[in-house]
Amino acid sequence: MRIGEASRHSGCHIETIRYYEKQDLLPAPQRSANGYREYSAEQVERLRFITRGRELGFSLEEIRSLLKLAVDTALSCAEVDLLARAHLHEINQKIAQLGAMADELQRTITGCSGGDREHCAILQALSNSGNHAVPRKHRVDPHGHSIGSS
Numbered sequence: 001m002r003i004g005e006a007s008r009h010s011g012c013h014i015e016t017i018r019y020y021e022k023q024d025l026l027p028a029p030q031r032s033a034n035g036y037r038e039y040s041a042e043q044v045e046r047l048r049f050i051t052r053g054r055e056l057g058f059s060l061e062e063i064r065s066l067l068k069l070a071v072d073t074a075l076s077c078a079e080v081d082l083l084a085r086a087h088l089h090e091i092n093q094k095i096a097q098l099g100a101m102a103d104e105l106q107r108t109i110t111g112c113s114g115g116d117r118e119h120c121a122i123l124q125a126l127s128n129s130g131n132h133a134v135p136r137k138h139r140v141d142p143h144g145h146s147i148g149s150s
Helices: 003-010 014-022 041-055 060-071 077-110 121-127
Strands: 138-140 146-149
Touching (some): 003 014, 014 041, 041 060, 060 077, 077 121
Antiparallel strands (some): 138 146
């Protein structure tokens, strides 16, 4: 099938399909005699896998690792489990960080008296960002090992 049909079947935008090819996440498709890309059902399924992985928030490198693990039948599920657990940990950290940000913003909004701009609590809070710092995300590698903050 051509790229437009592959896009419809996979839910992946045409330009994104080309990008994934350039990133070697998707093997280059065969070309028809007139030069059109021709995608196989297997390639469309791979696009669905990549698209679903992106929807779940996996980075392209994590998806690359998952694709390798999916293809190599000799590997155990333990490596996939480690990668998924590390990603879940990152998601939970993001949720906590977003909660802290929402709390801080709510406190700032609540403190706003609606007066003139010169005494605006929201603008003052943004100017004094060091006084109410939101916790930074602590990163872990796919094996759950600490690799610092971002």
